[in-house]
Structure formats: C-alpha cells, structure tokens
Amino acid sequence: xxxxxxxxxxxxxxxxxxxxxxxxxxxxxxxxxxxxxxxxxxxxxxxxxxxxxxxxxxxxxxxxxxxxxxxxxxxxxxxxxxxxxxxxxxxxx
Amino acid sequence: xxxxxxxxxxxxxxxxxxxxxxxxxxxxxxxxxxxxxxxxxxxxxxxxxxxxxxxxxxxxxxxxxxxxxxxxxxxxxxxxxxxxxxxxxxxxxxxxxxxxxxxxxxxxxxxxxxxxxxxxxxxxxxxxxxxxxxxxxxxxxxxxxxxxxxx
Numbered sequence: 001x002x003x004x005x006x007x008x009x010x011x012x013x014x015x016x017x018x019x020x021x022x023x024x025x026x027x028x029x030x031x032x033x034x035x036x037x038x039x040x041x042x043x044x045x046x047x048x049x050x051x052x053x054x055x056x057x058x059x060x061x062x063x064x065x066x067x068x069x070x071x072x073x074x075x076x077x078x079x080x081x082x083x084x085x086x087x088x089x090x091x092x093x
Numbered sequence: 094x095x096x097x098x099x100x101x102x103x104x105x106x107x108x109x110x111x112x113x114x115x116x117x118x119x120x121x122x123x124x125x126x127x128x129x130x131x132x133x134x135x136x137x138x139x140x141x142x143x144x145x146x147x148x149x150x151x152x153x154x155x156x157x158x159x160x161x162x163x164x165x166x167x168x169x170x171x172x173x174x175x176x177x178x179x180x181x182x183x184x185x186x187x188x189x190x191x192x193x194x195x196x197x198x199x200x201x202x203x204x205x206x207x208x209x210x211x212x213x214x215x216x217x218x219x220x221x222x223x224x225x226x227x228x229x230x231x232x233x234x235x236x237x238x239x240x241x242x243x244x
Contacts, residue, residue, distance in 0.1 A: 010146035013204050014162050015187070018214045038207075041146075058146050059190045070188050077222035078153050 002033040003091045006047050007071065008056045012040045015057040019074040023055060026084045032091055053090050096173070096216035097243050101128055102236045104174040104201075114184045114196075115140055118161050121174040121201040130172040130203050139163040139201075149184030149194030154224025156231055157194050159184035160217065162202035171210050173217070174201035175239065177231050197231055 005023060009016035020036040027034040039047050041058045054064055055071040067090050073080040104124045111117045122136035142163045149159045181195035200217055204210055220226055220243070229242040 010142065010148075010187075011162065011164050013165060013207050014160070014202050014214055017211055018218045021211060021215065057187055059188055072150065072188055075218050075221060076150050076152055077218075078151075 002035055003052045004050055005034050005036045005087075005091075006044060006051045006054045007036050007038050008041045008044055008054060008058065008060070009038075009071075010041060010058045012038050012043070015071070015075055019055055019057055019071040022074040022080075023071075023087065027087070027091070030084075030088050032088060034091065053087065055087070095244060096213060096220070097240055099171060099210070099213050100173045100175060100240075100243070101130075102240065103128055104130075104172065105236050105239055106174075106176040107233060107235070107239070108179045109176045110179045111182050114143060114159065114161075114182055117159075117176055117178065117182055117199050118143060118201070121161075121176050121199060125172055125174050125201065125203055128172070130168065130170050132167045132169060135163065135167040135203070138167045143184075147185035147187060147190055149186050149196055150221060151186065151194050152221055152224065152227065154227055156198055156224075156227050157184075157196045158198040158200060158221055158227070159194065159196045160200050160202055160221075162204065165205055165207060168203045168205040170203075171205045171213070172203045173213070174203070175199070175230070176201075177233065198227055 007016045007020040057071040073083040176199045186192035233239045
C-alpha cells in the first residue's frame with residue numbers, strides 16, 4: 001500500500017524539496033511505495049487526512065497526531081542513515 | 094549543471110565583517126537586489142522570515158552554515174548569494190528555533206517558483222555535506238578560489 005509522507009518546511013520551496021527527493025529515493029531503495037506531499041509547516045493541518053508521517057525541516061508548534069521526524073539530516077547529511085531507518089520502521093507496517 | 098551557474102561572482106562576499114545575522118542578510122540581499130534578482134522588499138521579507146523561521150544548520154565540521162530564503166513572490170529570477178564571515182555570527186536552528194547556531198558560511202537562496210531548481214538545491218545540500226569543501230570556501234582569498242572550489 002502506498003504511504004503518504006508530508007514533507008514540510010517554512011516556505012515549501014527550498015528545504016522540503018531537497019528532503020522530499022531524498023526520502024523518495026531512500027524509500028524506493030527500501031522497496032516502500034510512498035507519495036510525498038510538500039507544504040509549509042503552517043499548512044500541515046490541511047494535509048493530515050490520510051497521511052502516515054511528517055518529515056519537517058522547520059519547527060512544528062502543535063501535535064499533529066502522527067509521527068514527526070526531523071528532516072535536517074537530508075540537508076546536512078548528519079544522521080541521514082539513522083533517520084531513513086526510522087522512516088522505514090514507521091512506514092513498513 | 095553546476096551550482097556556479099546560479100552564483101553570480103558579484104553575489105559573493107568574502108570575510109564579511111558582521112555582528113548579526115541581520116547585517117549578513119542585508120549585505121547579501123543587497124547584492125541580489127543590485128544585481129536585479131529580487132524585489133525591493135526581499136531583504137525585509139527575508140529578515141522577517143529568519144526571525145520567525147530561522148535557517149541555521151549545524152554541520153559535521155568546524156563550520157556551520159545558514160541558508161536564508163523567503164517566499165517566491167520576492168524573487169524575480171532564481172539566484173544564489175554566498176558570504177563567508179570574518180567571525181562567527183549567531184543564527185538559530187531551523188528545527189529547534191531556540192538553539193543558537195554560530196555560522197561562518199551563509200548561502201542565500203532566491204527561488205522564483207515552488208519546487209523549482211531541484212538540482213540547485215541538491216547542490217547546496219551537497220556543499221553542506223562536505224566539510225572539506227566548506228573549509229575551502231571559508232579560507233578562500235578571492236572569488237576565483239570560491240568558484241574553483243565549487244567547480
């Protein structure tokens with residue numbers, strides 16, 4: 001089943017673009033079907049319906065009710081393998 | 094395609110003497126404005142966004158970076174600006190907004206469309222992930238050194 005990942009950042013232009021590409025590639029390599037939806041952090045509430053996970057490169061100031069993962073490793077490379085493992089762990093069920 | 098294609102040599106500032114992130118953003122944004130890439134209110138909008146949604150990134154090496162940027166409506170044509178700082182200037186962490194990130198490299202992104210310039214953005218991320226390249230940028234003595242390191 002295809003899982004939906006919300007990829008958010010401050011403007012939905014720059015950092016979430018990088019993160020979404022990297023997530024799609026990593027999930028594909030792991031054999032997971034995912035769809036990414038990019039949005040501004042302030043707009044997350046509009047996209048939560050049907051979403052399985054949020055990866056964000058900006059601070060989220062509310063509880064969205066689904067798992068939230070820090071997406072900075074996709075920009076900086078630091079802890080990237082670990083965060084990919086976490087994403088796969090959350091989505092594999 | 095190379096990142097240098099988006100980096101006008103005149104939008105590179107080396108060893109900027111700045112005491113605050115605002116001074117850095119004003120200097121780099123001013124260059125992008127002079128060069129015609131952004132609108133008159135780009136700098137103020139970028140400052141406002143930085144205050145609310147900061148862009149500091151702790152990196153793996155000894156030098157951290159910030160990547161200030163803003164909504165597309167303030168951009169006429171996609172471009173980059175790059176500044177190395179004479180000394181560390183505090184930006185704040187992109188995800189943990191109350192955590193200070195002392196930065197010596199600032200790459201300003203001016204993007205004119207959503208989801209545009211994926212390759213350029215990936216190239217910027219690629220720079221952030223190479224401590225040796227960042228060291229080369231920080232120690233660059235002139236614009237040619239910067240362009241050579243990035244090529």
